[in-house]
Amino acid sequence: MLYLDGTYLKLRREDVANEVVYLVVGVTEExxxxxxxxxxxxxxxxxGWRNILLDLYSRGLEEVLLGVFDGLAGLEEAMKAVYPKADVQRCVVHKVRNALHAVRKKDQPAVAQDFKPIYQANTYEEAKNRFKEFKENWQKRYPKVVATWEKDLDVLLTFLSYPSTIRPMIYTTNIIERTMKEIKKRTKTMNSLPNEKAAEKIVYLQAIxxxxxxxxxxxxxxxxxxxALQEMFKQRYSGP
Incomplete structure (x- = not known):
């Protein structure tokens, strides 16, 4: 399984600019x-993400069950281009957070509460039914929120096809976000870094x-x- 995330650090070029750090965390079936x-x-x-995934593939990472990431436009296509047999999971926590930012403050607690039965469902069909109820409750008031969830619902519910014991680990990018926060914490007191090599050294040492x-x-x-994960690998990658 791959977790993908990016964050920005300040680098001094001709002026101080924010430049991205791409990070990939892998989790074995163990x-x-x-x-x-x-x-x-x-x-x-x-x-940029496609190039990183191609590099990982060329280094020998040829079989991936699942990619977990936020909703950057085109990232799902990049993942599928390099790993066509992999599933894709959009971060549910980010999706909920973005939706709450788009609703009135007084409605946020109720909307948040109505999201829970969707991503806490035990099966895909149950989650779909809970979403229908959510749609009935909020369609008139927040049509754009409902529409974006409806559009992305399949990739938000991918985790429900995986064993229940690991679902809390794969429906969110929380694993990699904690790592990113530590990297930003290490660089926060520096205001800005002199160049890419300085940033790469900090990230490298943190990664080690x-x-x-x-x-x-x-x-x-x-x-x-x-x-169960071994069987999923076998079914997906052992055939023609």
């Missing part, structure tokens, strides 16, 4: 995490530190899901 790659520079784009700590820490739920 539940062990590893930062697989990063790239510093430019502005976040689907093409994380990977050493993660090497012996297994994510919760993957032990119970291991055999």
């Amino acid at each position: 539940g062990y995490r590893e930062i697989l790659g990063f790239y510093v520079g430019g502005q976040e784009s689907a093409n 530190d994380y990977n050493e700590r993660w090497a012996t820490r297994r994510l919760r739920g993957f032990g119970e899901a291991y055999e």
Whole structure:
């Protein structure tokens, strides 16, 4: 499984500019995490992500079950171009957060409460039915919110086709967001970095530190899901 996220650091070029750090965290079917790659520079784009995924593929990462990321335009297509057999999961937490920003403050608690039965459902069909109820409740007042959820519903509910014990780990990008926050924390006191090499050094050292700590820490739920995940790999990649 791959978690993809990007954040911005301040680099001093001719002036101080925000430039992206792309980061990829992999999780094995056993539940062990590893930062697989990063790239510093430019502005976040689907093409930038495609190049990073192509690099990972060329380095030997040829079989991926699932990609988990936020809703950058074109990222799903980039993922599918490199890993056509992989599933895609859009971050539900980000989607809920964005929806709440688009509704009146007085309605936010009720809307948030009505979202919960969708992503806390036990099956895809149950989630679809809960979304229908959400649509009936809020269509007239917030048609754009309902429309964007309806459009993305399938990629928001991908996690429901995976073992229940790992669903809390894969319906959100929380795993990689915590890593990104630590990187930004390390650079916050520096105001801006002199160049890409300085930024790359900080990210590299942070990645080494994380990977050493993660090497012996297994994510919760993957032990119970291991055999099911192995079977999913077999069905998806062992055939013609």
